[in-house]
Amino acid sequence: MSEGTLYDKVWDRHAVTRLPTGQDQLFVGLHLIHEVTSPQAFGMLRERDLEVAYPDLTHATVDHIVPTSSKERPYADTAAEEMMAELEENVRESGIEFSHPDTGEQGIVHVIGPEQGLTQPGTTIVCGDSHTSTHGAFGTLAFGIGTSQIRDVLATGTVAMEKQKVRKIEVTGELGDGVEAKDVILEIIRRLGTEGGVGYVYEYAGEAIESLDMEGRMSICNMSIEGGARAGYVNPDETTYAWLEGRERVPEGEAFEQRKEYWESIRSDDDATYDDVVTIDGGDLEPVVTWGTTPGQGVGITEPIPEPENLPVDKVETARRAQEHMGVEPGETMEGYPIDVAFLGSCTNARLPDLRRAARLVKGRTVDPNVRAMVVPGSQQVKQAAEEEGLDEIFTEAGFDWRGAGCSMCLGMNEDQLEGDEACASSSNRNFVGRQGSKDGRTVLMNPRMVVAAAINGEVTDVRAMKEVTVNE
């Protein structure tokens, strides 16, 4: 069992008691809710005549169903309108703060939490969304939960959980030109498998992780779930504190220094014990793209797509089906794979630095006429900040569609969807069949600059071959 890790320390401070099941009852420091997974939980509360126990530790936003074209109410999609109205009613009745679109603070739940300073080190965070793991970038224990658990958290401020094992994933060295956080996590998932993390929490460490900005760390923690781990985290450090200082809801002055002492105290000890340690040389990596229909089916941009027969026996059949769906041939590389749509967005990669870096590559270039390209900022604040810097003009002049904040084409619960068997270069987190709104659609996951490079060339491109590629700034 692990000892002295951030996971152990934060868990122990939040554990209320051991339940008869052997699970721990864990106090939840921040409960984030949105419109898709919470209305049923509020319904269950009403059935049982229960109230929200800690409304002040709960925060709501709307992200999955919001149209990215217009905020006008009622929404054209009546089902979306009903979900929005239900959420509005639930938070009003319970006194829960809501980053409503009218506030200018709405956005994807995993973008607005950190942005508003709600996400702070040493806390426990849950949300009915598997990418809650994102918040681990700040040294939190952040878990995706189901709707019955949302009911529990609303009613009691706690959740029943079993303690997991801790695997330290050390990424050494310096990432090369054109290689980003997204490539690191796609590589980790490819090596350890989509179920490799089941039963584990991932602690990301090493020079390559520590030298990342907070947004990069968020991209990595975000996709922990794609590797089977329910949570992932990075120990808080000066980068974390500098990012937090001055944000809304973060204590100021003396109180900030005091809080920092707590944040320092929950860092993993130098002699902490881990259940497993994996080391990856970050200097060896190149941009990674997926060739298949799970995030683990990835390959370096210059590497050949694997022959299914050469994969572990339990992967052969899935790989064969995936290659048929994607229309790719083993032995070839993904470079040159034609795309119809480019989606720069999602809770993995739609933060300001993602848009900035992508915009620099786009400047002075034009989207391939056969490509439908869109940029969907992760939040209204990201959108506004990007517009203040003129990024929107760079994108729109190049032929990108500049849209409103939301989950959008990551899962296609609003109007942004693939049609037929369109192939999409996507900065999102999942390439499952049907994920982007069309069951015949094809998704290729990659880092944000690889997405815009693909948009410009109309095909998957090695971004390192294009000018103005500098990273690690």
Add this chain to the structure above:
Amino acid sequence: MSNELEIPSVDSVSGTGVAVRGNDIDTDQIIPARFMKVVTFDGLGEFAFFDQRFDDDDNEKDHPLNEPEHRDASVMVVNANFGCGSSREHAPQALMRWGIDAFIGESFAEIFAGNCLALGMPTLEADTEVVEELQEWVEANPDGELDVDVADETVTYGGKTVDVRVDDAQRKALVEGVWDTTALMKANAEAVDETAEALPYVEDGKRV
């Protein structure tokens, strides 16, 4: 009222089976995102595996859930990493409303298994060979009864009993009827408050 809610013990599940083959079957497949535009779980059953079961013109495709002889199955036999991807409880809710009461598989994604437990549905694990043999048997014997014993961690079918594994906490919760944790945890409200107040970032139930 919460304290009056009876939580049934789930020490065993019996019924016929259906095999859904394939590794990494994600929750987007179990219930596509477009069917989640609802504010209750009612009626989700008919959308289980919808895109695997129907083509663009709503014609039935080859899928075990479409076969009439498997229509009443209550035990689903799956392969590895079943239920990976999104945390949507809509997935186990849809399968429960379809009529499934228990899952046997090589492995389950963490959140999916947690969601199943919250609904009182066991997710039992077994070795690859055991699962494959069971899938073949279920396909050959759609009327054959399976007896899933959660307490003993066994499955009995066709006169044969095999070992399966149930996570300790899950077994306890199901067998002792404490899988619905709301009332259980609500009873500890005082201890919860104490834990909260000992944290540097909470005061009077508020963020500071």
